Amino acid sequence: MAERRKPLVIVTRKLPDVIETRMMELFQTRLNLDDHPMTRAELEEAVKTADILVPTVTDTIDEALLNQAGPQLKMIANFGNGVDHIDLRVARNKGILVTNTPGVLTEDTADMTMALILATARRLSEGERLVRSGQWTGWAPTVMLGSRLAGKRLGIIGMGRIGQALARRAKAFGLSIHYHNRKPVHPEVEQELDAAYWESLDQMLARMDIVAITCPRTPATYHLLNARRLALLKPTAILVNISRGQVVDEATLARMLQRREIGAAGLDVYEDEPNVDPKLLKLDNVVLLPHMASATLEGRIDMGEKVIVNIKTFADGHQPRDRVLEMMF
Known part of the structure; x- marks a missing residue:
């Protein structure tokens, strides 16, 4: 044979x-x-x-x-x-x-998403650059002040495997968990995560301190966070994206970060990889990673x-x- x-x-x-x-x-x-x-x-x-x-x-x-x-x-x-x-x-x-x-990448990606939340809230990249530049003159009470995570509201866009894994990590840091999805997750999962479902993405965005994007890139999610929705974010809000760059209007995001209309962003993905909007490269209130969340x-x-x-x-x-x-x- x-x-x-x-x-x-x-x-x-x-x-x-x-x-x-x-x-x-x-x-x-x-x-x-x-x-x-x-x-x-x-x-x-x-x-x-x-x-x-x-x-x-x-x-x-x-x-x-x-x-x-x-x-x-x-x-x-x-x-x-x-x-x-x-x-x-x-x-x-x-x-x-x-x-x-x-x-297979759920836990690794959730780890990195949480790392980006910490890095943006506590200004880790800025601090590291300050030390390397030789301009750090020592500890001072009001230097490099970031934001405490405990008690803040985290809004997760896309509550699949990665979104749920992120919620478990964020809950341990004392964050209040909120999410937007096509439909609510199973009640037992909601109860475990103590997560609040928002049917309206617009309403959730306007009330969150931190927004993390973990949804897939589909025709329905292209520029899901467009100029109108980005404008709903608090001026102190942090936006983290480990999904796909096309989910966010990158040019508008860069412009709003430059004008301090959004507090900070942590980005692992970009609209035209490996190209990054030149405005983002010049900003201190953005943590930029080379698509390494699952690496x-x-x-x-x-x-x-x-x-x-x-x-x-x-x-x-x-x-x-x-x-x-x-x-x-």
Whole structure:
């Protein structure tokens, strides 16, 4: 009996060594050893030849690219949870299965969200820059005053896995938990988190001291925090975004931070990554991170293992557990 042909898997970015080694053992695998972001031409060649494509958030898998795909491309095993860079409708119409890696980054991302809340409220980046600049002259009663977290109101936009994990951390810091979601979470979860549901995002925004964005990027959440909604925030409010840059009108946010119409922001994502609005780069009341909320070695390995399981399950003729059916907020 002939041995079943191993699928050709093309990986668009460098993955942890242990994951790449396992992929090479299980599949015909083409790796991106120098980790350069693939050009459009390289992506076109990949979809024309691969049985399975393993892209990341840096790859735009849009309608035009998918229309270049050969009939052999049957699966896109995304290395990451968010799939806003993939045209799911076109993939579905062409019979291409899409999977992602949910759940494994929840704790890492929630940790970083809490870190950004602390960093903005207590001005950690400003203090660190002050010391490095050589301009620090010693302790003084009114220097580098930040804001106490205990007793403040935290509004979480998107109460999925990450939102709930953030709420658990924030509750331990004495924050009052509020959230906006498509629908309320299970009553037992609300009770555990002592969380208050706001059906109206506008009303919640106007009353929060800190707002954290943890919802996915979908057509419905594009510029969810537009100029009108940003204007609802208190002038002392802190905004933290670890979701996707497109959820916030970045130009308006930068302008309002510059004018001190919003107190501070902690950003891990941007509208046009890796480009950042030049105004943000000049501001002291913003903590800027390079899309690293999920960046732990353990998390990346867990992601890779999920990708491998999804591919192996599909190659064996079964439906992968992590197939993406829809993305809604």
